[in-house]
Amino acid sequence: xxxxxxxEAELHAFVDGELSAERQAQILAWLSDHPVDAARVHAYxxxxxxxxxxxxxxxDESWPAAWNQSIAQTQAxxxxxxxxxxxxxxxxxxxxxxxxxVLAGWLAHAYLQPPPPPTTTAFSLPRQAAVAHAVYSPxxxxxxxxxxxxxxxxxxxxxxxxxxxVRPARLGSLGYQxxxxxxxxxxxxxxxxxxxxxxxxxxxxxxxxxENTANQETAFRFVAQGPLNILYWVDGQFxxxxxxxxxxxxxxxxxxxxxxxxxxx
Amino acid sequence: xxxxxxxxELPRLRxxxxxxxxxxAAADDLVQDTLERAWARSAQWQADSNLxxxxxxxxxNLRADQLRRRSLPLASADENELPCxxxxxxxxxxxxxxxAIGQLPEEQRAVLLLVALEEMRYADVASTLSIPLGTVMSxxxxxxxxxxxxxxxDAGGTRLRVxx
Numbered sequence: 566x567x568x569x570x571x572x573e574a575e576l577h578a579f580v581d582g583e584l585s586a587e588r589q590a591q592i593l594a595w596l597s598d599h600p601v602d603a604a605r606v607h608a609y610x611x612x613x614x615x616x617x618x619x620x621x622x623x624x625d626e627s628w629p630a631a632w633n634q635s636i637a638q639t640q641a642x643x644x645x646x647x648x649x650x651x652x653x654x655x656x657x658x659x660x661x662x663x664x665x666x667v668l669a670g671w672l673a674h675a676y677l678q679p680p681p682p683p684t685t686t687a688f689s690l691p692r693q694a695a696v697a698h699a700v701y702s703p704x705x706x707x708x709x710x711x712x713x714x715x716x717x718x719x720x721x722x723x724x725x726x727x728x729x730x731v732r733p734a735r736l737g738s739l740g741y742q743x744x745x746x747x748x749x750x751x752x753x754x755x756x757x758x759x760x761x762x763x764x765x766x767x768x769x770x771x772x773x774x775x776e777n778t779a780n781q782e783t784a785f786r787f788v789a790q791g792p793l794n795i796l797y798w799v800d801g802q803f804x805x806x807x808x809x810x811x812x813x814x815x816x817x818x819x820x821x822x823x824x825x826x827x828x829x830x
Numbered sequence: 831x832x833x834x835x836x837x838x839e840l841p842r843l844r845x846x847x848x849x850x851x852x853x854x855a856a857a858d859d860l861v862q863d864t865l866e867r868a869w870a871r872s873a874q875w876q877a878d879s880n881l882x883x884x885x886x887x888x889x890x891n892l893r894a895d896q897l898r899r900r901s902l903p904l905a906s907a908d909e910n911e912l913p914c915x916x917x918x919x920x921x922x923x924x925x926x927x928x929x930a931i932g933q934l935p936e937e938q939r940a941v942l943l944l945v946a947l948e949e950m951r952y953a954d955v956a957s958t959l960s961i962p963l964g965t966v967m968s969x970x971x972x973x974x975x976x977x978x979x980x981x982x983x984d985a986g987g988t989r990l991r992v993x994x
Contacts, residue, residue: 574967577967577971577974612974613946615927616849616942618924619849619927620845623848624845629858632858632862639837747870748870750872
């Protein structure tokens with residue numbers, strides 16, 4: 566019979582079907598003369614098959630409720646790319662939705678809609694900022710990717726990824742301390758989000774995009790989305806949006822402070 | 831990145847995490863953390879690459895962080911925690927297998943599960959776990975042999991062996 570030496574690695578590759586058909590046949594022949602190895606091969610194959618049977622039921626388990634928010638965030642952004650704003654607006658206007666409700670709506674939207682046609686439609690700055698705020702600001706466990714304790718690391722990382730100097734505004738004099746920040750996907754590349762909170766735990770996010778190509782400058786603009794108020798403006802390549810569930814006047818004071826700090830850059 | 835593609839991978843990720851970690855709640859937390867990190871880093875994912883392998887790599891990095899953090903105070907607490915049997919019973923053999931899997935060192939268990947459960951190619955296992963191919967092969971061989979011995983001892987000692 567065939568007495569080519571068969572290595573341990575080859576026996577496993579035989580079990581897992583990683584060999585060429587020719588070598589597979591040679592080893593099959595070799596095994597008929599080596600019953601101890603043949604028994605091992607049989608045992609390993611049985612292990613493979615039993616492992617798949619053992620864990621197959623996990624595939625059909627319903628998902629834990631704790632995942633809902635994490636899942637919603639992955640569905641919210643692509644769903645918005647479908648260019649069906651009107652759906653969301655009607656929903657929001659009709660039901661006075663809370664933020665989790667809005668997310669649930671987007672989630673449902675993602676499931677209920679047929680796959681969208683390919684589109685390159687960009688999303689407006691305040692919409693993106695509102696979704697990012699809704700997704701991350703309620704997160705107790707991990708609101709930010711890098712916390713304020715590592716601010717230097719945060720600044721270096723975001724600056725590198727956005728390919729421009731990016732730093733958080735200082736809002737301590739207005740009662741808001743930096744929690745940290747994270748990188749997010751924007752319309753065509755990365756954008757940054759900084760998160761702050763005040764003494765009562767009220768969270769505020771500053772969304773910073775470098776994707777503005779129109780090279781314009783705008784005044785402060787205000788938009789409300791349910792309980793969330795958003796003030797946004799564009800300055801050269803930068804788009805800024807400040808979001809929080811606080812009143813418009815307070816938000817305006819904060820936006821003014823941010824604008825002044827970044828104006829000096 | 832398409833969030834629905836990510837969602838479609840969740841059941842498989844969850845199955846793998848359950849087999850790796852054993853305890854259900856801890857495994858589900860690991861999947862959730864993986865999902866969140868993957869989404870936060872979706873800009874780093876390259877569109878034509880293998881999404882599942884990328885997610886498994888993220889999961890392994892998170893798991894390695896977890897094990898490092900808890901290795902000092904909690905190392906012994908985990909050893910008694912055998913994998914939970916998923917729902918209905920398929921017989922003694924699978925129960926014994928579930929227990930035996932839990933007795934493997936985690937680094938061996940990971941390789942065996944990626945090969946046997948995920949049906950990944952050896953080269954992909956190596957890149958997912960960031961280890962050389964030779965290490966994949968030696969861990970796979972040790973895991974399989976150890977599992978076979980545990981199951982043999984089990985069969986000989988406490989219950990009748992199923993003769994095939």
